[in-house]
Amino acid sequence: MSILFLADLAAEELGIWTQALRASLPDDDILAWTGDAACAPAAKVQAGVTVAIVANPPPGRLARLPGLRLVQSAWAGVDALLADPALPAVPLARLVDPQLAADMAEAVLGHVLALHRQMPAYRAQQARGVWQPLAQPRMAERRVGVLGMGEMGQASAALLAQVGFDVVGWSRRPREPLPGVAMASGADGLDHVLGTAQILVNLLPLTPQTQGLLGAGAFARMPRGAGLVNAGRGGHVVVPDLIAALDAGQIGHAVLDVFTVEPLPASDPLWRRDDVTITPHVAAPTDPRSAARAIAANISRWRAGEALVGLVDRGTGY
Amino acid sequence: MSILFLADLAAEELGIWTQALRASLPDDDILAWTGDAACAPAAKVQAGVTVAIVANPPPGRLARLPGLRLVQSAWAGVDALLADPALPAVPLARLVDPQLAADMAEAVLGHVLALHRQMPAYRAQQARGVWQPLAQPRMAERRVGVLGMGEMGQASAALLAQVGFDVVGWSRRPREPLPGVAMASGADGLDHVLGTAQILVNLLPLTPQTQGLLGAGAFARMPRGAGLVNAGRGGHVVVPDLIAALDAGQIGHAVLDVFTVEPLPASDPLWRRDDVTITPHVAAPTDPRSAARAIAANISRWRAGEALVGLVDRGTGY
Numbered sequence: 001m002s003i004l005f006l007a008d009l010a011a012e013e014l015g016i017w018t019q020a021l022r023a024s025l026p027d028d029d030i031l032a033w034t035g036d037a038a039c040a041p042a043a044k045v046q047a048g049v050t051v052a053i054v055a056n057p058p059p060g061r062l063a064r065l066p067g068l069r070l071v072q073s074a075w076a077g078v079d080a081l082l083a084d085p086a087l088p089a090v091p092l093a094r095l096v097d098p099q100l101a102a103d104m105a106e107a108v109l110g111h112v113l114a115l116h117r118q119m120p121a122y123r124a125q126q127a128r129g130v131w132q133p134l135a136q137p138r139m140a141e142r143r144v145g146v147l148g149m150g151e152m153g154q155a156s157a158a159l160l161a162q163v164g165f166d167v168v169g170w171s172r173r174p175r176e177p178l179p180g181v182a183m184a185s186g187a188d189g190l191d192h193v194l195g196t197a198q199i200l201v202n203l204l205p206l207t208p209q210t211q212g213l214l215g216a217g218a219f220a221r222m223p224r225g226a227g228l229v230n231a232g233r234g235g236h237v238v239v240p241d242l243i244a245a246l247d248a249g250q251i252g253h254a255v256l257d258v259f260t261v262e263p264l265p266a267s268d269p270l271w272r273r274d275d276v277t278i279t280p281h282v283a284a285p286t287d288p289r290s291a292a293r294a295i296a297a298n299i300s301r302w303r304a305g306e307a308l309v310g311l312v313d314r315g316t317g318y
Numbered sequence: 319m320s321i322l323f324l325a326d327l328a329a330e331e332l333g334i335w336t337q338a339l340r341a342s343l344p345d346d347d348i349l350a351w352t353g354d355a356a357c358a359p360a361a362k363v364q365a366g367v368t369v370a371i372v373a374n375p376p377p378g379r380l381a382r383l384p385g386l387r388l389v390q391s392a393w394a395g396v397d398a399l400l401a402d403p404a405l406p407a408v409p410l411a412r413l414v415d416p417q418l419a420a421d422m423a424e425a426v427l428g429h430v431l432a433l434h435r436q437m438p439a440y441r442a443q444q445a446r447g448v449w450q451p452l453a454q455p456r457m458a459e460r461r462v463g464v465l466g467m468g469e470m471g472q473a474s475a476a477l478l479a480q481v482g483f484d485v486v487g488w489s490r491r492p493r494e495p496l497p498g499v500a501m502a503s504g505a506d507g508l509d510h511v512l513g514t515a516q517i518l519v520n521l522l523p524l525t526p527q528t529q530g531l532l533g534a535g536a537f538a539r540m541p542r543g544a545g546l547v548n549a550g551r552g553g554h555v556v557v558p559d560l561i562a563a564l565d566a567g568q569i570g571h572a573v574l575d576v577f578t579v580e581p582l583p584a585s586d587p588l589w590r591r592d593d594v595t596i597t598p599h600v601a602a603p604t605d606p607r608s609a610a611r612a613i614a615a616n617i618s619r620w621r622a623g624e625a626l627v628g629l630v631d632r633g634t635g636y
Contacts, residue, residue, distance in 0.1 A: 113431055114428060117425060131582055131598040159481065163424075266447035271447045277437075282452070
């Protein structure tokens with residue numbers, strides 16, 4: 001089968017990915033293309049493509065593949081893909097990779113523990129040479145809310161609960177329970193989570209419904225001084241509202257791994273805030289090795305007529 | 319029974335402790351004394367004391383209790399007590415409180431994850447407005463060494479292993495295995511741990527044998543750029559050697575919760591280093607409520623002629 005890996009990646013990364021995909025799909029013909037018009041595959045080659053595996057494909061490119069029957073994203077988030085008005089109406093699957101979920105859980109645990117143990121406050125004291133123990137609740141006394149109960153949200157909530165935090169997970173629609181995790185859903189559930197979580201972790205998909213969810217309204221409902229960890233998408237957070245909430249002490253500290261413009265411009269005032277921790281979209285980078293295995297398994301399922309894992313519902317956007 | 323709580327604590331803390339001890343030992347006569355000579359109990363009262371529960375007792379005070387038959391420390395570490403040349407030759411028990419071990423494990427996990435996730439490096443990048451993802455090993459690829467397999471070391475090593483780190487625990491003498499934790503002991507074991515641990519956690523008791531253990535020799539044997547978490551005692555670390563190892567990049571970052579002089583003087587240059595995280599001896603503060611219960615249970619054991627938990631061997635110093 002002719003599979004096109006359409007990825008706007010630097011040469012080295014493109015090579016790593018292509019090698020991993022070829023190793024996981026040894027019987028297929030894998031063609032790599034950055035989408036650069038100057039080195040477009042011949043029209044005949046493009047016409048033969050049945051499956052496209054995509055990573056940041058330039059808008060419009062997929063529409064030129066007349067034989068396309070499946071689009072498989074190499075990323076877990078498909079918000080950028082869905083923003084392409086020329087996206088063909090074939091099945092679209094997002095990446096579901098257990099390794100990615102485990103990596104996210106690890107990053108979330110690290111940031112939640114840093115907030116829980118008041119590391120930013122101790123750092124501020126250190127800068128002033130101040131020796132002052134702070135009252136410290138235990139993990140069991142700390143409510144952590146996790147927004148989004150997809151693969152990454154579930155893995156993160158489960159790990160937080162496993163080490164001892166009081167965890168409540170929120171999803172739009174009711175979900176199966178997870179061991180040790182209280183579950184909430186819908187608008188009432190969101191009010192409950194926002195109203196009680198001293199540390200809030202966002203792992204929602206970015207959709208028209210979740211865009212700007214973390215704005216003034218949400219911040220005002222949170223306990224005073226709450227911590228925020230955004231590892232979802234930059235578009236979930238209304239940055240001017242966050243800055244106002246930080247200035248007012250309503251949000252105590254924010255950990256931001258994702259931004260609407262990445263890299264975050266060096267001139268952005270967020271960089272210089274002591275009450276903001278910035279990481280360069282590294283919470284859970286896609287690992288080409290495990291991702292290629294997950295993608296190959298999904299393509300095999302599709303060829304066998306089985307259900308795709310991560311099939312995107314274009315109505316909900318994830 | 320007449321029990322003296324001899325504690326150089328501020329009035330409020332002394333009151334909280336005394337109340338907790340009275341609640342846990344309702345049938346005993348609990349007398350609280352800061353050791354201040356101006357308000358010493360009458361000689362007759364002192365003569366009637368059978369058990370002393372001690373927290374930072376001024377040196378020499380215990381020697382004036384002729385009827386003393388047991389000293390129970392309110393702290394887990396007894397190095398300061400053993401330094402009193404007038405310490406009576408009666409059984410001495412250190413505090414063994416499962417809550418304290420759980421609290422320490424939580425603190426250790428937080429600091430190890432912060433080092434594992436390269437938070438100091440990202441903070442340094444943030445200060446310069448630099449967006450640069452760093453190669454990130456997974457927890458399973460990160461060797462964490464834990465020095466000291468007492469109650470706190472065991473709880474910390476077990477939690478680190480539970481979340482997925484590659485953990486090796488070291489003790490002077492061989493210990494029973496812990497699930498998921500490789501065990502090492504003796505001088506060869508120490509060489510192995512120092513030589514392989516990318517993050518080293520010190521939870522040893524302070525004894526003449528462990529004083530200054532973390533000095534130039536140990537640092538030179540560690541992998542280049544290793545992280546250090548010291549939640550044992552300040553006396554374990556040779557601070558000038560640590561500064562030299564940090565300056566040379568041999569140690570990448572040190573988290574120090576304990577110091578030979580506490581509070582750490584405001585003039586100490588450690589405060590101003592970006593490659594040192596200072597916390598004011600807060601990794602696992604003794605909780606008077608759970609400690610009083612553990613102490614009361616130990617005194618009950620002793621009264622019943624059973625073995626004391628945490629009986630200190632004056633030869634080894636713990």
